[in-house]
Amino acid sequence: MPPPLAKPPAPDSAAPEATTPGSVAAGSKDSDGGVLAAAYGATSADSGLVPLTLARRAPREDDVEIAIEFCGLCHSDVHAVRGEWGGQAYPLVPGHEIVGTVSRVGSAVTDFAPGDRVGVGCMVDSCRECESCLDGLEQYCENGMTGTYGAVDRRNGGSITQGGYSSSIVVDRRYVLRVPDSLDPAAVAPLLCAGITTFSPLRHFDVEEGDVVGVVGLGGLGHMAVKLAKAMGAKVVVFTTSESKVPAALELGADEVVLSRDEAAMEAANRTIDLIIDTVAAPHDLNPLFRTLRVDGALFQLGLPSEAMPPVNPRALVRRRIAYAGSLIGGIAETQEMLDFCAEHGVVADIEVVRAEQLNEAYDRMVAGDVKYRFVLDTGTLQAPAKEADA
Ligand code: NAP
Ligand code: ZN
Ligand code: ZN
Numbered sequence: 001m002p003p004p005l006a007k008p009p010a011p012d013s014a015a016p017e018a019t020t021p022g023s024v025a026a027g028s029k030d031s032d033g034g035v036l037a038a039a040y041g042a043t044s045a046d047s048g049l050v051p052l053t054l055a056r057r058a059p060r061e062d063d064v065e066i067a068i069e070f071c072g073l074c075h076s077d078v079h080a081v082r083g084e085w086g087g088q089a090y091p092l093v094p095g096h097e098i099v100g101t102v103s104r105v106g107s108a109v110t111d112f113a114p115g116d117r118v119g120v121g122c123m124v125d126s127c128r129e130c131e132s133c134l135d136g137l138e139q140y141c142e143n144g145m146t147g148t149y150g151a152v153d154r155r156n157g158g159s160i161t162q163g164g165y166s167s168s169i170v171v172d173r174r175y176v177l178r179v180p181d182s183l184d185p186a187a188v189a190p191l192l193c194a195g196i197t198t199f200s201p202l203r204h205f206d207v208e209e210g211d212v213v214g215v216v217g218l219g220g221l222g223h224m225a226v227k228l229a230k231a232m233g234a235k236v237v238v239f240t241t242s243e244s245k246v247p248a249a250l251e252l253g254a255d256e257v258v259l260s261r262d263e264a265a266m267e268a269a270n271r272t273i274d275l276i277i278d279t280v281a282a283p284h285d286l287n288p289l290f291r292t293l294r295v296d297g298a299l300f301q302l303g304l305p306s307e308a309m310p311p312v313n314p315r316a317l318v319r320r321r322i323a324y325a326g327s328l329i330g331g332i333a334e335t336q337e338m339l340d341f342c343a344e345h346g347v348v349a350d351i352e353v354v355r356a357e358q359l360n361e362a363y364d365r366m367v368a369g370d371v372k373y374r375f376v377l378d379t380g381t382l383q384a385p386a387k388e389a390d391a
Protein backbone atom coordinates (compact mmCIF):
# COMPACT_ATOMS: atom_id res chain seq x y z
CA MET A 1 0.00 0.00 0.00
CA PRO A 2 1.22 3.53 -0.66
CA PRO A 3 1.83 5.83 2.28
CA PRO A 4 -1.33 7.42 3.66
CA LEU A 5 -2.13 10.94 2.59
CA ALA A 6 -1.33 13.44 5.27
CA LYS A 7 -1.95 17.11 5.80
CA PRO A 8 0.38 19.36 3.82
CA PRO A 9 3.22 21.03 5.69
CA ALA A 10 2.71 24.67 6.66
CA PRO A 11 3.54 26.78 3.59
CA ASP A 12 6.46 28.48 5.30
CA SER A 13 8.00 25.29 6.72
CA ALA A 14 11.72 25.06 6.12
CA ALA A 15 13.04 22.49 3.68
CA PRO A 16 15.48 20.33 5.60
CA GLU A 17 18.30 18.61 3.78
CA ALA A 18 17.92 14.98 2.84
CA THR A 19 19.57 12.87 5.49
CA THR A 20 19.53 9.36 4.10
CA PRO A 21 22.73 8.61 2.21
CA GLY A 22 22.53 7.30 -1.31
CA SER A 23 23.89 7.86 -4.79
CA VAL A 24 22.89 11.24 -6.15
CA ALA A 25 20.83 11.33 -9.36
CA ALA A 26 22.85 12.04 -12.50
CA GLY A 27 23.83 15.70 -12.84
CA SER A 28 25.89 18.18 -10.86
CA LYS A 29 24.73 19.24 -7.38
CA ASP A 30 24.23 22.92 -6.58
CA SER A 31 25.03 24.52 -3.23
CA ASP A 32 21.54 23.70 -1.88
CA GLY A 33 21.87 20.04 -2.84
CA GLY A 34 19.65 20.42 -5.90
CA VAL A 35 20.69 18.82 -9.15
CA LEU A 36 20.96 19.98 -12.74
CA ALA A 37 19.23 17.27 -14.74
CA ALA A 38 19.48 16.43 -18.43
CA ALA A 39 16.16 16.62 -20.26
CA TYR A 40 14.40 16.85 -23.61
CA GLY A 41 11.51 19.25 -24.04
CA ALA A 42 9.84 21.95 -26.09
CA THR A 43 10.55 25.69 -26.03
CA SER A 44 7.39 26.55 -28.00
CA ALA A 45 4.45 24.81 -29.67
CA ASP A 46 6.43 24.38 -32.89
CA SER A 47 9.98 23.89 -31.60
CA GLY A 48 9.81 20.12 -31.48
CA LEU A 49 11.76 18.48 -28.68
CA VAL A 50 15.28 19.76 -28.00
CA PRO A 51 17.90 19.14 -25.30
CA LEU A 52 17.21 21.15 -22.13
CA THR A 53 18.58 21.32 -18.60
CA LEU A 54 16.35 21.30 -15.52
CA ALA A 55 17.06 22.47 -11.96
CA ARG A 56 15.67 19.76 -9.69
CA ARG A 57 15.22 20.72 -6.04
CA ALA A 58 17.09 18.98 -3.24
CA PRO A 59 14.79 16.46 -1.58
CA ARG A 60 12.81 18.03 1.26
CA GLU A 61 11.75 16.00 4.26
CA ASP A 62 8.94 14.12 2.48
CA ASP A 63 10.61 13.96 -0.92
CA VAL A 64 11.98 11.09 -2.93
CA GLU A 65 14.65 11.84 -5.54
CA ILE A 66 14.51 9.40 -8.43
CA ALA A 67 17.19 8.61 -11.00
CA ILE A 68 14.93 8.06 -14.01
CA GLU A 69 15.68 5.03 -16.19
CA PHE A 70 12.71 4.99 -18.57
CA CYS A 71 9.79 7.23 -19.49
CA GLY A 72 6.89 6.25 -21.75
CA LEU A 73 5.66 8.53 -24.54
CA CYS A 74 1.92 9.19 -24.13
CA HIS A 75 -0.26 10.82 -26.80
CA SER A 76 -1.07 13.43 -24.14
CA ASP A 77 2.60 14.47 -24.32
CA VAL A 78 2.11 15.20 -28.02
CA HIS A 79 -1.12 17.17 -27.39
CA ALA A 80 0.64 19.20 -24.65
CA VAL A 81 3.99 19.81 -26.37
CA ARG A 82 2.29 20.98 -29.57
CA GLY A 83 -0.01 23.31 -27.60
CA GLU A 84 -3.10 21.45 -28.85
CA TRP A 85 -4.94 21.89 -25.54
CA GLY A 86 -3.99 25.61 -25.29
CA GLY A 87 -2.65 27.56 -22.31
CA GLN A 88 0.69 25.76 -22.34
CA ALA A 89 3.74 27.19 -20.53
CA TYR A 90 7.18 26.68 -22.11
CA PRO A 91 9.83 25.40 -21.76
CA LEU A 92 7.98 22.15 -21.22
CA VAL A 93 9.58 18.80 -20.47
CA PRO A 94 6.84 16.19 -20.88
CA GLY A 95 6.68 12.63 -19.58
CA HIS A 96 4.40 11.04 -16.97
CA GLU A 97 5.18 7.35 -17.33
CA ILE A 98 8.30 7.38 -15.18
CA VAL A 99 10.30 4.46 -13.83
CA GLY A 100 13.62 4.70 -12.03
CA THR A 101 15.45 4.01 -8.82
CA VAL A 102 15.47 6.06 -5.65
CA SER A 103 18.72 8.04 -5.33
CA ARG A 104 18.04 10.12 -2.18
CA VAL A 105 15.19 10.51 0.29
CA GLY A 106 14.19 13.23 2.72
CA SER A 107 14.49 12.88 6.49
CA ALA A 108 10.82 11.95 7.04
CA VAL A 109 10.73 9.25 4.35
CA THR A 110 10.72 5.79 5.88
CA ASP A 111 8.88 3.83 3.20
CA PHE A 112 11.37 4.30 0.35
CA ALA A 113 15.14 3.85 0.39
CA PRO A 114 17.93 4.47 -2.12
CA GLY A 115 18.03 1.68 -4.68
CA ASP A 116 14.26 0.95 -4.59
CA ARG A 117 12.64 0.71 -8.03
CA VAL A 118 9.79 3.20 -8.16
CA GLY A 119 7.40 4.89 -10.54
CA VAL A 120 5.66 8.24 -10.96
CA GLY A 121 2.53 8.71 -13.04
CA CYS A 122 0.48 11.72 -14.10
CA MET A 123 0.33 13.63 -10.81
CA VAL A 124 2.88 14.74 -8.24
CA ASP A 125 0.61 16.50 -5.75
CA SER A 126 -2.97 17.39 -4.81
CA CYS A 127 -4.54 19.28 -1.91
CA ARG A 128 -4.66 16.14 0.33
CA GLU A 129 -7.66 17.60 2.21
CA CYS A 130 -10.72 17.60 -0.04
CA GLU A 131 -13.26 14.77 -0.23
CA SER A 132 -11.74 13.39 -3.44
CA CYS A 133 -8.21 13.35 -2.01
CA LEU A 134 -9.39 11.73 1.22
CA ASP A 135 -11.26 9.12 -0.86
CA GLY A 136 -8.10 8.19 -2.75
CA LEU A 137 -9.37 9.96 -5.87
CA GLU A 138 -6.58 12.55 -5.99
CA GLN A 139 -6.98 12.83 -9.78
CA TYR A 140 -10.34 14.52 -9.13
CA CYS A 141 -8.96 16.83 -6.40
CA GLU A 142 -11.44 19.65 -5.85
CA ASN A 143 -8.58 22.12 -5.75
CA GLY A 144 -6.94 20.68 -8.84
CA MET A 145 -4.28 17.99 -8.80
CA THR A 146 -0.76 18.95 -9.78
CA GLY A 147 0.16 17.29 -13.05
CA THR A 148 3.64 15.83 -13.42
CA TYR A 149 4.46 18.41 -16.09
CA GLY A 150 3.21 21.82 -17.15
CA ALA A 151 1.31 22.42 -13.87
CA VAL A 152 1.67 25.14 -11.26
CA ASP A 153 3.42 23.50 -8.29
CA ARG A 154 1.68 25.27 -5.39
CA ARG A 155 3.85 23.71 -2.71
CA ASN A 156 7.01 24.72 -4.56
CA GLY A 157 6.67 28.44 -4.96
CA GLY A 158 4.37 28.27 -7.98
CA SER A 159 7.06 26.87 -10.25
CA ILE A 160 5.97 24.86 -13.28
CA THR A 161 6.36 21.09 -12.96
CA GLN A 162 8.64 19.37 -15.46
CA GLY A 163 8.24 15.73 -16.41
CA GLY A 164 10.08 12.53 -17.01
CA TYR A 165 12.00 12.98 -20.28
CA SER A 166 14.79 13.74 -17.87
CA SER A 167 17.57 12.10 -15.89
CA SER A 168 15.96 12.76 -12.49
CA ILE A 169 12.87 14.03 -10.68
CA VAL A 170 11.99 14.88 -7.09
CA VAL A 171 8.49 13.92 -5.91
CA ASP A 172 6.67 13.87 -2.57
CA ARG A 173 6.59 10.27 -1.25
CA ARG A 174 2.77 10.23 -1.27
CA TYR A 175 2.77 10.27 -5.09
CA VAL A 176 5.54 7.70 -5.61
CA LEU A 177 4.62 4.11 -6.54
CA ARG A 178 6.45 0.86 -5.87
CA VAL A 179 7.37 -1.00 -9.03
CA PRO A 180 7.31 -4.79 -8.57
CA ASP A 181 10.78 -6.27 -9.12
CA SER A 182 9.41 -9.10 -11.25
CA LEU A 183 8.42 -6.76 -14.09
CA ASP A 184 10.71 -5.36 -16.83
CA PRO A 185 11.22 -1.70 -15.82
CA ALA A 186 11.08 -0.34 -19.39
CA ALA A 187 7.83 -2.17 -20.12
CA VAL A 188 6.35 -1.10 -16.77
CA ALA A 189 6.73 2.61 -17.55
CA PRO A 190 3.55 2.83 -19.71
CA LEU A 191 1.51 1.29 -16.90
CA LEU A 192 1.90 4.57 -14.99
CA CYS A 193 -0.48 6.32 -17.41
CA ALA A 194 -1.82 3.99 -20.13
CA GLY A 195 -2.18 1.16 -17.59
CA ILE A 196 -3.95 3.00 -14.80
CA THR A 197 -6.13 5.04 -17.19
CA THR A 198 -7.65 1.85 -18.59
CA PHE A 199 -7.55 -0.19 -15.35
CA SER A 200 -9.60 2.39 -13.43
CA PRO A 201 -12.76 2.33 -15.60
CA LEU A 202 -12.53 -1.46 -16.00
CA ARG A 203 -12.56 -1.73 -12.19
CA HIS A 204 -15.22 0.97 -11.81
CA PHE A 205 -17.48 -1.12 -14.06
CA ASP A 206 -16.54 -4.27 -12.05
CA VAL A 207 -15.43 -6.15 -15.13
CA GLU A 208 -15.33 -9.90 -14.51
CA GLU A 209 -15.47 -13.20 -16.32
CA GLY A 210 -18.34 -13.32 -18.78
CA ASP A 211 -18.38 -9.58 -19.51
CA VAL A 212 -17.73 -8.39 -23.04
CA VAL A 213 -15.41 -5.38 -23.24
CA GLY A 214 -15.01 -3.34 -26.42
CA VAL A 215 -11.72 -1.46 -26.84
CA VAL A 216 -11.78 1.35 -29.38
CA GLY A 217 -8.40 2.45 -30.81
CA LEU A 218 -5.44 0.11 -30.53
CA GLY A 219 -2.66 2.43 -29.39
CA GLY A 220 -0.88 2.84 -26.05
CA LEU A 221 -4.04 2.98 -23.92
CA GLY A 222 -5.97 0.57 -26.13
CA HIS A 223 -3.46 -2.25 -26.02
CA MET A 224 -3.28 -1.98 -22.22
CA ALA A 225 -7.09 -2.11 -22.05
CA VAL A 226 -7.00 -5.36 -24.06
CA LYS A 227 -4.40 -6.96 -21.77
CA LEU A 228 -6.04 -5.80 -18.53
CA ALA A 229 -9.58 -6.76 -19.55
CA LYS A 230 -8.33 -10.21 -20.60
CA ALA A 231 -6.52 -10.59 -17.27
CA MET A 232 -9.83 -9.76 -15.52
CA GLY A 233 -11.48 -12.62 -17.43
CA ALA A 234 -13.50 -10.62 -19.96
CA LYS A 235 -14.08 -11.36 -23.62
CA VAL A 236 -12.48 -8.53 -25.61
CA VAL A 237 -13.57 -7.04 -28.93
CA VAL A 238 -11.22 -4.49 -30.51
CA PHE A 239 -12.61 -1.73 -32.72
CA THR A 240 -9.89 -0.32 -34.96
CA THR A 241 -9.61 1.94 -37.99
CA SER A 242 -6.42 0.16 -39.07
CA GLU A 243 -6.83 -3.04 -41.07
CA SER A 244 -3.12 -3.70 -40.55
CA LYS A 245 -3.68 -4.07 -36.79
CA VAL A 246 -6.15 -6.98 -37.06
CA PRO A 247 -3.61 -9.83 -36.68
CA ALA A 248 -1.71 -7.91 -34.00
CA ALA A 249 -4.92 -7.36 -32.00
CA LEU A 250 -5.65 -11.10 -32.05
CA GLU A 251 -2.06 -11.79 -31.01
CA LEU A 252 -2.50 -9.42 -28.06
CA GLY A 253 -5.39 -11.56 -26.86
CA ALA A 254 -8.46 -9.93 -28.43
CA ASP A 255 -11.22 -12.44 -29.11
CA GLU A 256 -12.62 -10.47 -32.04
CA VAL A 257 -11.63 -7.47 -34.12
CA VAL A 258 -14.10 -5.14 -35.82
CA LEU A 259 -13.08 -2.58 -38.44
CA SER A 260 -14.94 0.45 -37.15
CA ARG A 261 -15.24 2.06 -40.60
CA ASP A 262 -16.95 -1.07 -42.01
CA GLU A 263 -20.68 -0.44 -41.62
CA ALA A 264 -21.66 -4.09 -42.10
CA ALA A 265 -19.16 -5.23 -39.46
CA MET A 266 -20.48 -2.57 -37.06
CA GLU A 267 -24.05 -3.71 -37.72
CA ALA A 268 -23.05 -7.31 -36.97
CA ALA A 269 -21.71 -6.14 -33.60
CA ASN A 270 -25.13 -4.67 -32.66
CA ARG A 271 -26.00 -5.32 -28.93
CA THR A 272 -22.95 -7.48 -28.20
CA ILE A 273 -20.86 -5.37 -25.79
CA ASP A 274 -21.23 -4.55 -22.06
CA LEU A 275 -18.53 -1.90 -21.68
CA ILE A 276 -16.63 0.18 -24.21
CA ILE A 277 -13.25 1.72 -23.40
CA ASP A 278 -12.76 4.40 -26.07
CA THR A 279 -9.13 5.55 -26.37
CA VAL A 280 -9.20 7.38 -29.70
CA ALA A 281 -7.06 10.51 -29.76
CA ALA A 282 -9.01 12.25 -32.57
CA PRO A 283 -12.65 13.38 -33.04
CA HIS A 284 -14.93 10.52 -34.09
CA ASP A 285 -18.63 9.61 -34.14
CA LEU A 286 -19.68 7.70 -31.01
CA ASN A 287 -23.22 6.91 -32.18
CA PRO A 288 -22.29 3.74 -34.15
CA LEU A 289 -20.43 2.53 -31.05
CA PHE A 290 -23.47 3.07 -28.79
CA ARG A 291 -25.40 0.69 -31.09
CA THR A 292 -22.94 -2.12 -30.25
CA LEU A 293 -23.83 -1.87 -26.53
CA ARG A 294 -26.35 -4.02 -24.70
CA VAL A 295 -29.00 -2.65 -22.31
CA ASP A 296 -27.23 -1.03 -19.32
CA GLY A 297 -23.99 -0.86 -21.25
CA ALA A 298 -21.51 1.96 -20.75
CA LEU A 299 -19.03 3.83 -22.89
CA PHE A 300 -16.06 5.40 -21.12
CA GLN A 301 -14.36 8.03 -23.24
CA LEU A 302 -10.70 8.33 -22.27
CA GLY A 303 -9.28 10.09 -25.34
CA LEU A 304 -9.02 13.87 -25.26
CA PRO A 305 -9.15 15.09 -28.86
CA SER A 306 -8.25 18.74 -29.26
CA GLU A 307 -11.16 19.37 -31.64
CA ALA A 308 -14.93 19.00 -31.10
CA MET A 309 -16.55 15.59 -31.46
CA PRO A 310 -19.70 14.94 -33.55
CA PRO A 311 -22.78 15.28 -31.29
CA VAL A 312 -24.07 12.33 -29.28
CA ASN A 313 -27.59 11.23 -30.25
CA PRO A 314 -29.63 11.10 -26.99
CA ARG A 315 -31.91 8.45 -28.50
CA ALA A 316 -28.96 6.08 -28.80
CA LEU A 317 -28.47 6.43 -25.04
CA VAL A 318 -32.06 6.32 -23.77
CA ARG A 319 -33.16 3.35 -25.85
CA ARG A 320 -30.83 1.01 -23.96
CA ARG A 321 -30.19 2.91 -20.70
CA ILE A 322 -26.63 3.46 -21.83
CA ALA A 323 -24.20 5.44 -19.66
CA TYR A 324 -21.77 7.75 -21.46
CA ALA A 325 -18.90 8.48 -19.07
CA GLY A 326 -15.39 9.81 -18.88
CA SER A 327 -12.51 8.85 -16.64
CA LEU A 328 -9.20 10.45 -15.72
CA ILE A 329 -6.18 8.27 -14.87
CA GLY A 330 -6.64 6.74 -11.38
CA GLY A 331 -5.86 7.51 -7.73
CA ILE A 332 -2.54 6.71 -6.09
CA ALA A 333 -3.77 3.67 -4.14
CA GLU A 334 -5.52 2.37 -7.26
CA THR A 335 -2.35 2.87 -9.30
CA GLN A 336 -0.44 0.73 -6.78
CA GLU A 337 -3.24 -1.85 -6.96
CA MET A 338 -2.89 -1.86 -10.76
CA LEU A 339 0.90 -2.37 -10.58
CA ASP A 340 0.43 -5.27 -8.14
CA PHE A 341 -2.32 -6.73 -10.37
CA CYS A 342 0.06 -6.53 -13.34
CA ALA A 343 2.80 -8.30 -11.37
CA GLU A 344 0.35 -11.04 -10.39
CA HIS A 345 -0.84 -11.51 -13.99
CA GLY A 346 2.49 -10.84 -15.75
CA VAL A 347 1.06 -7.85 -17.63
CA VAL A 348 3.34 -5.17 -19.09
CA ALA A 349 3.19 -2.92 -22.15
CA ASP A 350 4.49 -3.88 -25.60
CA ILE A 351 7.17 -1.28 -26.18
CA GLU A 352 9.72 0.12 -28.59
CA VAL A 353 12.60 1.73 -26.70
CA VAL A 354 13.90 4.96 -28.30
CA ARG A 355 16.93 7.17 -27.82
CA ALA A 356 16.56 10.87 -26.98
CA GLU A 357 17.43 11.99 -30.51
CA GLN A 358 14.60 9.80 -31.89
CA LEU A 359 11.88 11.54 -29.84
CA ASN A 360 10.62 13.86 -32.60
CA GLU A 361 10.39 11.00 -35.09
CA ALA A 362 8.62 8.91 -32.44
CA TYR A 363 6.00 11.66 -32.00
CA ASP A 364 5.32 11.73 -35.76
CA ARG A 365 5.07 7.96 -35.83
CA MET A 366 2.69 7.98 -32.84
CA VAL A 367 0.39 10.48 -34.56
CA ALA A 368 0.47 8.28 -37.68
CA GLY A 369 -0.48 5.25 -35.53
CA ASP A 370 2.84 3.60 -36.40
CA VAL A 371 3.83 2.08 -33.05
CA LYS A 372 3.16 -1.27 -31.41
CA TYR A 373 2.17 0.00 -28.93
CA ARG A 374 4.16 2.41 -26.79
CA PHE A 375 7.45 4.22 -27.27
CA VAL A 376 9.62 4.37 -24.16
CA LEU A 377 12.56 6.75 -23.81
CA ASP A 378 15.78 5.28 -22.44
CA THR A 379 16.93 8.26 -20.36
CA GLY A 380 20.47 6.87 -20.40
CA THR A 381 20.68 8.35 -23.93
CA LEU A 382 20.13 11.96 -22.77
CA GLN A 383 23.12 14.25 -23.21
CA ALA A 384 24.87 15.66 -20.13
CA PRO A 385 23.11 18.68 -18.57
CA ALA A 386 24.38 22.19 -19.39
CA LYS A 387 25.98 24.37 -16.70
CA GLU A 388 22.81 26.47 -16.34
CA ALA A 389 19.19 25.40 -16.12
CA ASP A 390 16.60 26.32 -18.77
CA ALA A 391 13.78 25.69 -16.26
P1 NAP B 1 -2.15 6.51 -29.23
O1 NAP B 1 -1.16 5.51 -28.76
O2 NAP B 1 -1.78 7.46 -30.30
O3 NAP B 1 -3.48 5.68 -29.66
C1 NAP B 1 -4.64 6.33 -30.12
C2 NAP B 1 -5.38 5.40 -31.11
O4 NAP B 1 -6.55 6.08 -31.58
C3 NAP B 1 -4.59 5.08 -32.35
O5 NAP B 1 -3.71 4.01 -32.20
C4 NAP B 1 -5.70 4.74 -33.34
O6 NAP B 1 -6.09 3.38 -33.17
C5 NAP B 1 -6.88 5.56 -32.85
N1 NAP B 1 -7.16 6.62 -33.85
C6 NAP B 1 -8.13 6.60 -34.73
N2 NAP B 1 -8.14 7.69 -35.50
C7 NAP B 1 -7.13 8.43 -35.11
C8 NAP B 1 -6.61 9.69 -35.51
N3 NAP B 1 -7.15 10.40 -36.53
N4 NAP B 1 -5.54 10.18 -34.85
C9 NAP B 1 -4.99 9.50 -33.86
N5 NAP B 1 -5.46 8.30 -33.43
C10 NAP B 1 -6.51 7.78 -34.04
O7 NAP B 1 -2.66 7.42 -28.01
P2 NAP B 1 -2.73 7.07 -26.44
O8 NAP B 1 -1.46 7.46 -25.81
O9 NAP B 1 -3.28 5.72 -26.27
O10 NAP B 1 -3.80 8.17 -25.97
C11 NAP B 1 -5.12 8.16 -26.50
C12 NAP B 1 -5.89 9.39 -26.05
O11 NAP B 1 -6.14 9.28 -24.66
C13 NAP B 1 -5.18 10.72 -26.25
O12 NAP B 1 -6.12 11.70 -26.63
C14 NAP B 1 -4.63 11.04 -24.86
O13 NAP B 1 -4.44 12.42 -24.65
C15 NAP B 1 -5.75 10.50 -24.00
N6 NAP B 1 -5.38 10.15 -22.63
C16 NAP B 1 -6.33 10.32 -21.68
C17 NAP B 1 -6.07 9.95 -20.38
C18 NAP B 1 -7.14 10.06 -19.34
O14 NAP B 1 -6.82 10.06 -18.14
N7 NAP B 1 -8.40 10.12 -19.73
C19 NAP B 1 -4.82 9.43 -20.03
C20 NAP B 1 -3.88 9.26 -21.04
C21 NAP B 1 -4.16 9.61 -22.33
P3 NAP B 1 -6.56 2.46 -34.41
O15 NAP B 1 -5.44 2.53 -35.41
O16 NAP B 1 -6.69 1.12 -33.78
O17 NAP B 1 -7.85 3.00 -34.93
ZN1 ZN C 1 -0.59 9.87 -20.40
ZN1 ZN D 1 -7.87 17.52 -3.03
